[in-house]
Amino acid sequence: MEQGRPHSAVSRPHTGVPAQATPSARGEHTHDESEYAYAPGARPAPRVPQRYSVRGQVLDALRKALVSGELVPGEVYSGPALGERFGVSATPVREAMQQLALEGAVEVVPNRGFRVTSRTERDHAELAEVRALLEVPALLRVARAVPAARWRELRPLAERTAAVAAEGDRAAYAEADRAFHRALLELTGNRQLVIVAEELHRRSQCPGVVTGGLAAHAAEHLRLLDALEAGDLAGAEALATRHCAGPA
Template identity: 40%
Template sequence: MDGFAGERPLVRATLKDQAMAVVRRAMVAGEVQPGQIFSASALAQRLGVSNSPVRDAMMELVHGGIMEVVPNRGFRMVVFDEHDLAEVYQLRRMLEVPAMGMLARTGVGGSESALRESVELCAQAARAGDSSEFLVHDRAFHLALLGLLGNGRLVTTVDRLRDQTRIAGMRILREQAALVRSAAEHGDLLDAIMARSPEDAERVMVEHMAHGRGT
C-alpha cells in the first residue's frame, strides 16, 4: 500500500486515535484487505511519527478483535466468516436494541441539538457518497446515544462489536447505494427517542442494524 485515503499529518496530542482513524478509513475503503499483512512501521513513517503511537493503535484494534498480530511481520485484518458475523450481530441486537428503548424512557437531557447535528453530518456524508466520512459520524452518533445511559462498559463493548461488523456492513451499504437510507434512519431513531416511544426506538434500531448487517 502506498498510502491511505484521508491521510494527513497528525497532531501529537492524539496520535494513537488519529492513526486508528486512518486505519479504520482504509479498511472501509478496501485499502486493507482481510488477511493482508499490515506494517505499523511503514504507516508511522508515512505519517511522520514514531512507531509507538501507531503500534498502540494497532494493539487497540487487536484487543477489539479486528486485527491480529503476525509475529516478526506486523498485523493483519481478521477474516470474519458468516458464522462470526452472525454471532456479533446477535450480540449487538441483545445490547443496542434494548438500550435504545431504555434511552427513549429516560430521555436525552440537553443533548438533542448535538445529536441532530450528528444526524445531519451523517446525511451530508451519505449524500456525497463518502462512506469513510459516513463511518466517522455514524460511529459518533451511535456511541453518543449509548453514552447518555451512563454505562462506559456498554459503550466500549458495543464499539468493539461494531468494529467487527462495520467493515463488511459498510461495503454492503456502499455496493447497494444505501448510505442515504441508513442516514435517514438515524433521524427516525432520534425522533422515536425524543417522542419517548421505546417500542418505536427499538423497532427502528432493529431495522437499521438489519440494513447492511451491522452498520
C-alpha cells in the first residue's frame, strides 16, 4: 500500500456535514447563508445557524476504524488523504488524530501523517494490570455499600454487550463494554475515577486488539453481576480482575 494513503477498508462515514458547509478555525462547520434559498419577495423565517462538530464525528469514526482493524497498526495515514475519504478538510482530521496521539493510539510521523500504534502483548498486559488496580478495589468498595437491586438495574447494559458480541461488531462492542463499566464505576460517585478509568479502558481496546472472544467476554458481565448481587465478593474480585484483560 502506498505510504500516506488510507487503507482501502476504511469506509467514508456520514459526517452530517452539508455540501456547502464552511469550516471554522476549530474544525467545526457552520452553514453558509447561501444554503437558505427562499421565494423572491418572501420574508425568510429566522434561522439559527447549525453547527456541526466535524472534529468530533471524525474522531468517533477514526476510533471505530481503529478498534475494528480498518486502520492497520504500523501503517501511516495522512490528514489530507483521510479528509478526502471522509469528505471533510484535513483540519478536523489532523485535530482528531492529535487527540488519538494523546491517547496513544497513533504517533505523529513528521511530514507524512500519523502511524497507527502497534501494541505488544506486554503493552496489553500492563494496561490490564493498571485497569485492575484502579477498578477492582473501587468495585469492591461499592459492593459493600449498595443494595442488590442496584446490580439488577445494570443487567440491561450487560445484556446489550452480549447482543452486540453475538453480531461480531468489535467497534460496537467496544462502546457497549465501556458503557457497562462506566455504569459500574459511576456507583462510586467519583467522577475523576470514571474519567481516568474510561481513558484506560479505551487505550486497552485499540489499536491492535486481539480477535475473537467477544461472547465469552460479554458473558463475564452477567456473571459479575450475579456475584455482586449474591454478595460473593471473592468471586466478584476474581472475575473483575480477569475481565480487565479483555477478550481473548
